[in-house]
Amino acid sequence: MIEVNYKYKLNNFLLDVSFTMPENGITVLFGPSGSGKTSVLNLMSGLGNDKNKENNSKFILNDRVIDDSVNGLKLEPWFRNIAYVFQDHRLFPHMTTSQNILFGFNRCHSELKPEVLIEKFKIKELLGHYPEQLSGGQKQRVSMVRALLSQPDLLILDEPLASLDYTSRQELLPFIECIHKELDIPMIYVSHDIKEVLRLADYIIIMDKGKIVDQGDIADLCISQPLLTQQEGASFILDARVTKIIEEDKLVELDCGETILITAESMRLNDKIRVLIHARDVSLCLSPPQDSSILNCVPICIDEIQTDENGKLRVIAKIGEQTIVSLISHRSARQLNINKGKQMYAQFKATAMIK
Amino acid sequence: MIELSPILVTLKLATITTLILLLIGTPLAWWLSNTSSKSKVVIESIVALPLVLPPTVLGFYLLLALSPDGFIGHLWFYISDTPLSFSFSGLVIGSVIYSMPFVVQPLQASFDMVGKPLQQAANTLGANSFDTFKNIVLPLSKRGFLVAITLGFAHTIGEFGVVLMIGGNIPEVTQVLSIIIYDHVEVLEYTQAHYYSIGLLVFSFIVLLVTYSFNRKLMVRL
Known part of the structure; x- marks a missing residue:
């Protein structure tokens, strides 16, 4: 259990956050710039400025007390075992890649094998290079390996x-997902890019002006939280199980209440996965079309119709027990005579993203 | 005739002064670079005073402080049973104060340049403050140290006013190069004055030349 409570006076507002985050997966801290996201991270990692701190903090990481103002306990950053990947990489300029990644490794009794991560993050060729010789993406990869090799209890x-x-960015995302899938480290990820958030988050905490506005499972919040649904790239998530692998077409058949097809490789039968589908990629029709290149056409039941900020309609419908969202124009809605409770079909391509 | 003793006294003074300044100046510069205390500007101003004060003013007050009735002189006499005024030790104290800004300021600037972010990164990777200072701050402040050592050393060699006020002119004890040049000029022995002067000039030039070229190399590496 990761329990975080901080009250902290910032220059222009009071930071007052209190949340519990899951012990596995990626928790995204989402909010506009200046909402206090980085301050939360700095407090968690022990880099915050103590003088301003109000007498109210409690942070427990996997049964280990990190901060507890009531009992006057506050661990120094180097005792917290929380690794931090910074926006500006912060590699040590006088050290080679290899010295950089071993800095934290040599200071903890890590059981990890550096070779494995070097291989995974494809930095073998960079080991002898100094940071100034690396590209931005390479620097960030090195800095992730450096953080991971310190075998942290939490990765920020x-x-x-x-x-x-x-x-x-596109190159780096798979590496972050790789941490998620292959190493069992809870991660807290700050972002204000909605696409990144939807792709990476399992759990999401939304902040504004130093307060937590909303928090929950990403699958629920991407349907209900206006900050996520009103943006371009608004999406929804379906929980599914792999029921068939069609290797010659590089497709997998999934059961999500209905049967759908998704482009995917290296999946195993009965894997439980989550697929992310963009609302604008879903179209609606009254009967299943006969000759369409679109592979997926599933029966749905209209649940709710909302007007989007951009003048479009957000149609929320049930597919089995789960929820599907489609963005359509007013004109289409009139022509199809869409209303609540209507039985229809939703069509979408097989190019959804697997989380 | 050139005498060797003023040269040796000068080199000894500059070496000891530089070493002491590194010992005192490093923690002082570190504190100045990291503190948010209000007394920072006061300490910074005190350290910088020798830059603007006439050496005679500094020398005058040092003379009073170092004399057997003065605070430092009295304490010194109590501990070591020797007077401080007109002694080599007194000269070292004066030089340390006089050359302080030339060591502290470059160090402070280079500590500032290393900055908090890299230290925070080291902290989150398990390095405590001392570990971070030793393995991150020191190696990244090499240039600062080089400049501090050179300037501290060269400036001590070049001092005149303070030495004249507090050192006296005792051959083989406190008689340094700048003073002996003055002595020769006073009695119109220009040839001897020339020898020492040209020597000092060439020496200072070479030291600065080596430092600046070395410095550039360091710059390229970092």
Whole structure:
């Protein structure tokens, strides 16, 4: 259990956060710039400025008390075992990649094998290089390996992709997902990029002006939280189970209440997965079309119709027990005569993202 | 004739002064670079005083302080049973104060340049404050130390006013190069004055030349 409570006076507002985050997976801290996200991370890692702290803090990480103002306990950052990947990488300029990644490793009794992570993060060729010789994406990869090799109980990532260009970002995302899938470390990830959030988050905490506005499972919040649904890239998540692998077409058949097909590789039968589908990729029709290239067409029942900020309609419907969202125009809605309770079909391509 | 003793006294004074300044100046510069205390500006101003004060003013007050009736002189006499004024030890104390800004300021600037972010990164990787200072701050402040050592050493060699006020002019004890040049000029022995002066000039130039070229190399590496 990770329990975080901090009250802290910032320059222009009072930071007052209290949350419990799951022990596994990625918890995303989401909110506009200046909402106090980084301050929360700094307090958790022990880098916050003590003088301003109000006498109210409690932070428990896996039964280990890190901060407890009532009992006057406050661990120094080097005793916390919380690794931090900074937005500006912060590699030590006088050390090679190899010296950088072993810095934390040599200071803890880590059982990890550096070779494994070096292999996974593809930094073998960079080991002899100094940070100034690396590209932005490479620096961030090295800095992730450095953090992971200190075998932390919690990994903090503060907008690790923000200073990178689009291509480097796309390259780096799979590495973050790899940490998630292959190493059992809880992660707290700060971002204000909705696409990143939807792709990475398992659990989400939404902050504004130093307070927590909303928190919960990403699958629930991406349907109900306006901050997530009103943005471009609004999506929804389906929980599914792999029921068939169609290797020749590089497709998998999933059961999510209905049977759907998704492009995917290296899946195993009966794997439980989550698929992320963009609301704008879903179209609605009254009967299943006969000759369409779109592979997925499932029966749905309209549950709710909302007007989007951009003048579009958000149609929320049930697919079995789960929820599906489609963004359509007013005109389409009139033509199809969409209303609550209507039985229809939803169509979407097989190119959804597997989380 | 050139005498060797003023050269040796000068080198000894500059070496000892520089070493002491590194010992005192490093923690002082570290504190100045990290503190948010209000007394910071006061300490900074005191350290910088020798930059603007006429050496005679500093020398005058040091003379009073070092004399057997003065605070430092009295204490010294109590501990070591020797007077401090007109002694080599007194000269070292004066030089340390006089050359302080030339060591503290470059160090403080280079500590500032290393900055908090890298230290925080080291902290989250399990390095405590001392570990971080030793393995991150020190190696990244090499240039600062080089500049501090050079300037501290060279400035001590070049001091005149303070030495004149507190050192007296005792051959083989407190008679340094700058003073002996003055002595020769006073009695119109220009040839001897030339020898020492040209020597000092060339020496100072070479020290600075080596430092600056070495410094550039360091700069490229970092």
